[in-house]
Amino acid sequence: MADLPFLGAGVSFRPAWRWEVIRHRGELGAVECIPEDVVGPAAERDLTLVRDAVPVLLHGIGLSLGSAEGLDPERVRHVARLAEAVSPPWFSEHIAFTRAGGVEIGHLTPLPFTREAVATVARNVAELRRALPGLPILLENIAYPFVLPGAEMTEAEFVRAVVEEADAGLLLDLENVHANARNHGYDATAYLESLPLERVGEVHLAGGVVHDGQYVDSHTRPVPEESWALLEWLAPRTPVRAVIIERDDDLPPFEDLLAEVARARKILDGPR
Amino acid sequence: MDLADLQRRLAAGLTGRGPGPEGVDPGALERARRGLESKRRRAAAHLLPRLRAALGAGWKDRFAEHAERYTPSGLLYHVDDAWELAETLARSPDREIVQAARDDLVSLRLRWVRGREAGAGRLRERKGFLIARMRRPVRLVLIRLPGGRVWRLKV
Numbered sequence: 001m002a003d004l005p006f007l008g009a010g011v012s013f014r015p016a017w018r019w020e021v022i023r024h025r026g027e028l029g030a031v032e033c034i035p036e037d038v039v040g041p042a043a044e045r046d047l048t049l050v051r052d053a054v055p056v057l058l059h060g061i062g063l064s065l066g067s068a069e070g071l072d073p074e075r076v077r078h079v080a081r082l083a084e085a086v087s088p089p090w091f092s093e094h095i096a097f098t099r100a101g102g103v104e105i106g107h108l109t110p111l112p113f114t115r116e117a118v119a120t121v122a123r124n125v126a127e128l129r130r131a132l133p134g135l136p137i138l139l140e141n142i143a144y145p146f147v148l149p150g151a152e153m154t155e156a157e158f159v160r161a162v163v164e165e166a167d168a169g170l171l172l173d174l175e176n177v178h179a180n181a182r183n184h185g186y187d188a189t190a191y192l193e194s195l196p197l198e199r200v201g202e203v204h205l206a207g208g209v210v211h212d213g214q215y216v217d218s219h220t221r222p223v224p225e226e227s228w229a230l231l232e233w234l235a236p237r238t239p240v241r242a243v244i245i246e247r248d249d250d251l252p253p254f255e256d257l258l259a260e261v262a263r264a265r266k267i268l269d270g271p272r
Numbered sequence: 273m274d275l276a277d278l279q280r281r282l283a284a285g286l287t288g289r290g291p292g293p294e295g296v297d298p299g300a301l302e303r304a305r306r307g308l309e310s311k312r313r314r315a316a317a318h319l320l321p322r323l324r325a326a327l328g329a330g331w332k333d334r335f336a337e338h339a340e341r342y343t344p345s346g347l348l349y350h351v352d353d354a355w356e357l358a359e360t361l362a363r364s365p366d367r368e369i370v371q372a373a374r375d376d377l378v379s380l381r382l383r384w385v386r387g388r389e390a391g392a393g394r395l396r397e398r399k400g401f402l403i404a405r406m407r408r409p410v411r412l413v414l415i416r417l418p419g420g421r422v423w424r425l426k427v
Contacts, residue, residue, distance in 0.1 A: 040397020149295025
């Protein structure tokens, strides 16, 4: 991961922010875009305008790398085309699946912590690499609302096994770690200590809400202090190249996000 | 149960298309299903502001009926979802709802073209001309030019 370029801190991209991003390019290390939201030449043109000001990371949500049924070739082609257009330093996706049996779930859904699931992700990542030759791939841990039956290992062992067998980097979503620790009753720092921290290339931070008694990683609130504490613990222990502040809804003034970006950058610039 | 079978059952349980897999807490699965429906509903509200306003307190229930019947697909998943809902409500017996649906559909059609077949590429960017009318909040004729610029003429 230390071979990847150091970008610092940035935000998840929303098209409505493109002029703010360009205006504040000196304060942003990168923006992260969801390729599934960029459809058509006009949207691609807008994104390349942004790319000329700030590095653009591509973060997929719909490839369904955990699908036993394999990848959708049309979605893979879409990602490959966009990667060629914006030249990201790496591509990221999730340790999850999003469709099965012709049904789109519309959300990142957990995998069982099994050898079969590890092998499935590794196989799909190998197929993805053929479409993205030479582009490093990072895989993100997800928040899970329930544990699937038949677990053969712990979640941390599962994430380690996946990234090692897929030979991928790790995009560590600290808000997902925070959510899972709260909802499933484990210590977040102990969880992080079990991961292959030398593979962490990127970190996500976001804020969530409590709903129906569960903490939900909704990306609708400022980053909570618990997640900032996890970043402060993590930063000196990993070669992390970028931290992205994710905000999807209840959008605040852009300056509020820039303040979170600045805080993340300060942590990254601390002793490492 | 192999992984493929587990995933099919989980997809069915999370979208209300069938029972979830054995061994998954039914309460947790139902909470997750409601959470996904809520996420779809919020996204649709952004894309269909006139319908959201016209339906008022009835929005949540109408969306729940739609979610029970339809599972969206494709790269622009939420746009597909909103489009299907608007087309359904454009056939409503309530004139206010019909007009709101038609106006919201014009907004969607200015940006995208929706094909007949479900799949990753069902929605694609509109490229050519489009002339359409909108009634709310004011009566407009909209002319979309190739390249995306839209002229709005009050009538």
